[in-house]
Amino acid sequence: MSLLKGTAATQLGFNRHGSQHPYFAGGRSTPLGRLNAVTRHTCTRVVNSYTNTRLPGPRVQRSQRAPRPQHLGSAVPWSPLRPGTRPAGPHISASVHVQGRRIVICAALAGVADATDTSVLLKQPVKGNDQLVTGQLANGLRYVLLPNPTPPERFEAHLEVHVGSVDERADEQGVAHLVEHVTFLGSKRRESLLGTGARANAYTDFHHTVFHVHAPLVNCLTGTPMLPQVLEALAEIAYEPQFLATRIEKERKAVLAEAQMMNTIEYRIDCQLLQYLHAENNLGCRFPIGKTDQVKTWKHEVVYNFWRKWYFPANVTLYIVGDMDRPTQEVLQLIETYFGKFQPGRLADHGEAVAGALLSSSTSSSANGSSSSSSEAHINGNGSSNGNGTAAAVAAAAAS
Numbered sequence: 001m002s003l004l005k006g007t008a009a010t011q012l013g014f015n016r017h018g019s020q021h022p023y024f025a026g027g028r029s030t031p032l033g034r035l036n037a038v039t040r041h042t043c044t045r046v047v048n049s050y051t052n053t054r055l056p057g058p059r060v061q062r063s064q065r066a067p068r069p070q071h072l073g074s075a076v077p078w079s080p081l082r083p084g085t086r087p088a089g090p091h092i093s094a095s096v097h098v099q100g101r102r103i104v105i106c107a108a109l110a111g112v113a114d115a116t117d118t119s120v121l122l123k124q125p126v127k128g129n130d131q132l133v134t135g136q137l138a139n140g141l142r143y144v145l146l147p148n149p150t151p152p153e154r155f156e157a158h159l160e161v162h163v164g165s166v167d168e169r170a171d172e173q174g175v176a177h178l179v180e181h182v183t184f185l186g187s188k189r190r191e192s193l194l195g196t197g198a199r200a201n202a203y204t205d206f207h208h209t210v211f212h213v214h215a216p217l218v219n220c221l222t223g224t225p226m227l228p229q230v231l232e233a234l235a236e237i238a239y240e241p242q243f244l245a246t247r248i249e250k251e252r253k254a255v256l257a258e259a260q261m262m263n264t265i266e267y268r269i270d271c272q273l274l275q276y277l278h279a280e281n282n283l284g285c286r287f288p289i290g291k292t293d294q295v296k297t298w299k300h301e302v303v304y305n306f307w308r309k310w311y312f313p314a315n316v317t318l319y320i321v322g323d324m325d326r327p328t329q330e331v332l333q334l335i336e337t338y339f340g341k342f343q344p345g346r347l348a349d350h351g352e353a354v355a356g357a358l359l360s361s362s363t364s365s366s367a368n369g370s371s372s373s374s375s376e377a378h379i380n381g382n383g384s385s386n387g388n389g390t391a392a393a394v395a396a397a398a399a400s
Helices: 008-012 032-039 118-123 175-185 227-239 245-262 265-277 300-310 328-339 352-365 388-399
Strands: 091-099 102-110 133-136 142-147 154-161 199-204 209-216 316-322
Touching: 133 328, 142 328, 154 227, 175 199, 175 209, 175 227, 175 245, 175 300, 209 227, 227 316, 227 328, 245 300, 316 328
Parallel strands: 142 316
Antiparallel strands: 091 102, 133 142, 154 209, 154 316, 199 209
């Protein structure tokens, strides 16, 4: 697909100093409003990926038009703005229109049968990577493995928890970020990675909380393989945090300091823009940094309960990419060793309304019609209650 190039001033025929471009009107200085009035409907640059040509714009009176450059030839290129034979086959047409102080950019795909039929595109198979390995443990945790020899003797492990700021209640704005701080920085096994050649970090956004480690294959201090040590650290971060009172208070101060540092004019503009773009959902009112007045007052139980509610195996995906030092089956066995021991989540942690909705959905979609009706049922990741499905059900129940 060809790309539109040039600034708004170029489209208008002006150079950066405000005078008119010599190609169009002999280099005379012309007010923008005057040029606008003449060329409002014809100020256009057309890019055609089929003919690989483009119109010089804006279009002006023939008497004012400069001689045609020799490199464009004598043939007049095709344009949707003038009558003539259109090119056969698929092509893309694009135009830029100036209306007052607004610049309107339009693009269209033409010459393609059923170009707007998205169902055809969705049915087309996507070729996957033959080396990609995906699967799921019995407790619902999903994993993705991809051998990659570049860079050599290094790998990355990302543990993605499918919960972010959009999953917070009105009185929990910022708690997902605080839980990330407490679980990550409170981990002793994460601290054991320091000095080994590995680097670790974490982040929280609207939909995810991710803990990631970039490590060499071998511990430079002990000479032992790093993969088991990294998986053990990630397992402790997600499923075995201590939630010490001192750690919560320390990270509360850190989150408040981050909020103060981010409180710039650019950030406030971005927040206002999201409020208008996503007024119908939580993206417009649940920002990852949260609200400082709430962060200051939460009891420790609020932080713990949010972790208990969302940090369960079926709501987590583990990604391992890099130069593996062992066969795939051995990597899968390590994942089972460090993550398979944790119990599935409980629907009761999400409230009776959500538990009932999920169980009803599971019952209606079950082939044999058998399903547990207890709110203590486990979320094993095999049905509508795994991962983001749980978050969607929680949001639906809250809306009702």
